Amino acid sequence: MFRTSMLLPTRLRLLSTLALLPSLASAASTTAPAFDLERLSLNPTSRAALGTAAGSLREPGELRLALAAHYERSPLTLYRDGERMDSLVGSRTQVQLAGTYTVSKRFEVGAILPLMAHQGTRGFSNVGMTSPSSWGLGTPVLQGRLGLLDEASAPVSLAAELAVGLPVGNKDALQGSGGWDVTPRVSAGRTVGLVVLGLEAGVRLRNRTAVGSNAVGSELPWAATVATTGHKLRGELGLRSAVPLTDSPMPMELLAGGRYALGSRMEVFALGGPGLGTAPGTPAFRVMAGLSVSALQAVQPVMRPRIAEALPPTPAPAPVVVTEAPEPAPVAPPVAVVDVCAPNQSHSLEQCPDLDDDNDGVANAKDHCPVDPEDRDGFLDDDGCPEADNDGDAVADVVDNCPMVAGPASNQGCPAKQKQLVVITQDRLEIREKVYFASGKARVLPRSFNLLDQVAKVLISHPELKHILVEGHTDSRGRPETNRTLSQQRASAVVQCLAMRGVPADRLMAAGRGPDAPVASNDTSSGRELNRRVEFHIESEPTSGHVSRD
Known part of the structure; x- marks a missing residue:
């Protein structure tokens, strides 16, 4: 029979496989059936994962x-009476081009x-059959994806x-097979801590196509x-699989891989793993490697047009008709010359x-906004104009967690996939998660590292926030x-974590308030939980009093 698989245990093969070729002799002088042996459908241009788009x-x-090289081992194998006879297709090597x-x-x-x-x-x-061609065009796939929900505003x-x-x-x-191959499906994803969970299903x-007796x-x-x-x-x-709607075994593959970014536009990727099952198109193992690039990115805001550098032309004076010699004009006394450009x-x-x-x-001559000072934020700093929204996403830079990358306002101006835990307000950075410490100690737990990564990133992106007071509170x-x-000690530990993540230490101060500034009643467990917190205050000047720099 035709099957693809790793060599399964004998008992499992006898239970899960049926003879596709009643006898080798009957296969003589026949041609191979026409069908698409390829099962893998990856997303090398996807942002979430190679295996799924995760919605x-x-x-x-x-x-x-994206450009990828793809190798499969034994994707089509002959079985007879539950015994593996031969690999009809011993190996396959493909090149895949993809674009989104x-x-x-x-x-x-x-x-x-x-x-x-x-x-x-x-x-x-x-086995006396005509061998398929060793090269040729695969099945080109056209696809479209319609976003229905965004994790920034939905579960x-x-x-x-x-x-x-x-x-x-x-x-x-x-x-x-010479026919159309149509696959409607849905995909969903959710970010949980440091990972993205993805799921897709369709038909x-x-x-x-008859393949032996199946x-x-x-x-x-x-x-x-x-x-x-x-x-x-x-x-x-x-993990990839499919429920067959024909008389065919169920395929399954376990694939592991990774991606590494080479700058902001390019990344390399690799993926591989074993096939589990005996369905045609399930290899003993497969590997894929390649690279993807952003050939075109969203258009950035353009520089404002220059103001006029030349004065408008002065109207020519009306002609003067002299009818007789004018009388000499009186001589005016000398006038002091004033330098209008002097201080x-x-x-x-x-x-x-x-x-x-x-x-x-x-x-002034080169300043597009000569009475409006440049904001010196690393974006179009030579035109003399402050850019209120560098990335053009309708989120003002002063409250945009990602001022150089466009994103929705519901996610603080960052791409939806980067769920934001920090909100910039007029006087503080509000955090949507707590900073967790070891019980009774000042050691920050790893579960808070993602939150502190974001706090550090926001502070680095906003150098105008010159003084940040980190306050620790208890019940x-x-x-x-x-x-x-x-x-x-806990406030100082948070300051040290931010400094390790690249925030200049001279912008950070730590203060311990103990139980002196509760935000809820200490008579209930829920109130005490709210009072055990860390706050990030934006200060116009360095704070005096019981504070320390770390």
Whole structure:
């Protein structure tokens, strides 16, 4: 029979496999059935994971391209009476080209083009069958994704997807059946701490093809992934399977991989793992590696147009008709010459082009906003204008956690996938999670590292927040002086964590308030829980009193 698999235990093979070839002799002088042997459907351009899109889309206006090499071992194996006879397809090597363009926040289109580079098919000739071609075009896939929910404002990210395989795959190379291959599905995802959980499920509609005594055809594919959310290196683990709607065994694969960012536009990735089961298209193992790049990103805000540098032309004076010689004009006394560009003198911008009236380091002649000082935030700092919204996402920079990357206001101006735990207000950084410490100690627990990573990132992105006071608070249980000491130590520990994450130490101060500033009643356990907290205050000047720098 035709099957793909690792060599399963004898008892499992006898229970799970049926003979697809009643006898080897009956296969003589026959041709291989025409069907698409490939089962894997990855998302190399996805932001969430390689195995699933996890309901998310990339940024609007972004074009992402990927190139990958794909190797499979023994994806089609001959069994007879439960015994493994031979690998009809011993190996396969493909090259895959993929691309995704995000049309808007809700819609994304893409395409995948597989090309067979080599296919080892000596097993067919061993049983008297015509061997398939060793190379050829795979089934091109066009796909669209519609975002339904965004995790920034809903419990999960959710998207509806449609993938359509065109009927042009090489039938002589086990690359297609000559019919359409349509897969509608839904994908969902949720960020939990440092990982993203992804799930997708759908129905694959394709021609029914007899393979020996069984049939390959429509099925209900599904996949589940767990991926980390690091900025540079991300790992993932996924399980893929399908419920067949024909007389065919159930396939299953366990795949692990990772991605590493090479700057902001490029990343390399690799994925591999074993096949579990005997369905056609399930290899003994497979590996894939490649790279993806952002060939086009969302357009950044453009510089404001220059103000006019030249004075408007002066109207020509009306002609004077002289009818007789004028009388000599009286001689006026000499007038003192005043330098209008001297300090404390009134002048127009045009009169003094070399001055810098708004003291932002850009001379009037080159300053697009000569009376509005530049904000010096690393974005278009040479035009002399303050940019209130650098990334053009309608979230003002002063409250934008990601001022250089566009994102929705519901997620503090950051991409929806980066769920924000910090909110910038007029006088403090409000945190949506607590800072957790070891019981009775000043050691910050790892569960709070993600929160402190975000606090540090916000402070680094906002150098105008020059002085941050980190306050530690306790409940009223225990001796007040002991609580004040512990709260001071905990505030200092948080300051040290932020400094280790790149925040300049001279911007940070620590203060322990102990039980002196409760926000709830200490008579209940819930009130005491609220009182045990860390606060981040924005100070205009360094705070005096019982504070320390660490």
